Amino acid sequence: MNEITNSVWNTGVPIRIDAIRTAQLYNVWGPCLLGGPYWRLYLHSAPGAGILIRRKHVEFLPGKIYLIPPHCSLGTWCDNPETRQFYLHFEMRQFGGAPGFLYHELECTSLLQELADRARNAEDLFRETAAVALAAAAVTELPREILTEFHRDHRMDRxxxxxxxxxxxxxxxxxxxxxxxMGVNCFIRRFRECTGCTPYQYLTQVRYAAAARMLENDLLSIDEICAEVGIPDRFHFSRTFKRLYGHTPAAYRKAARTG
Known part of the structure; x- marks a missing residue:
């Protein structure tokens, strides 16, 4: 299991890498709710896991790459204890998903496979660069009609x-x-135009994504994690975390570490 969380966010490369990870899925995807302000890229080692769309099981097959747009709110399932998943979470300043776009399947070409291999290799000097290249290469394979182009505003980037x-x-x-x-109403409207969500939604998703990474990797107590991510109310934290991730913080920690 390995992970990186970092940023590449400038005028040259408008992509932020939020997480790169390889994990055993069985305990983590059974079930949870996918969300957040980032794109999700998945590559599975075996069949037997996927997403739920209107209670229908959509299986993610090996040899394919799957892209899910931000703010997707899709359920997950996993029946195969052997399935391992490489995933990449990234944000793009330029594109979001068009209404009705829930996921897209791509052939895992030799180029995409090579970039994925380099991105998940913790010892590769160009690991994060490969992750940015993988995200960009995958998104450019999407049909234009399933993308929404965001407004650009350097104030929202900052x-x-x-x-x-x-x-x-x-x-x-x-x-x-x-x-x-800016005034509050003008700021909220402009932020939504540039990101697809409100500032409060974005802040909440960033905080809980950070909390999830801490639960996976740190030895901090749940109360300490609440304080670390700026959510002092333990009851509110646990309730919201379960809504977003399908598990209580304690159950998520146990499942992630077992995986």
Whole structure:
């Protein structure tokens, strides 16, 4: 099991890498709810796992790459204890999914496979560069009609970096709007145009994604993790975490570490 969380977010490469990981799926995907402000790229080692769309099982097959757009809210399933998953979470400033676009299947070409192999190799010097290249190459294979092109605004780009840097601290909508030199209503509207979600939704998703990574990898207690991600109310944290990830924090930690 390996993981990286980092950023590549500038005018040259408009992609932020949020997580790269290889994991055993059986305990983690049974079931959970996929969400978050990032794209998801999946490559499975064996059949027997996938997503739920209107209660229908959609199986992710080996030899294929699957892309899921941000804010997907899809359920998951896994019946095969042997299935391993390589996944990449990344954000794009330029594109989101068009209405009705839930997932897309791509052939795992030799180029995509090589980039995936390099991205999941913890010892590869160009691991994160390969991850950015993999994300870009996969998205360029998508049909144009299933993409939504976001507005570009350097103020929102800076705000996204601000949220990732400061999510552990108290952040109000008023404070974020002031950082951008904008009124609250104008800021919320512009942020949604540029990201597909509200600032509060984005902040919440960043905090809980960070909490999930801590549960997977750190020895901090759940109360300590709450404090680390800026959510002091343990009951609220546990309830929201279960809604987003399908498990309580304690059950998620156990499942992830077993996997």
């Amino acid at each position: 705000m996204i970096d601000f949220i990732h840097d400061r999510f552990r601290s108290p952040l109000s909508i008023e404070k974020m709007a002031a950082e951008c030199g």
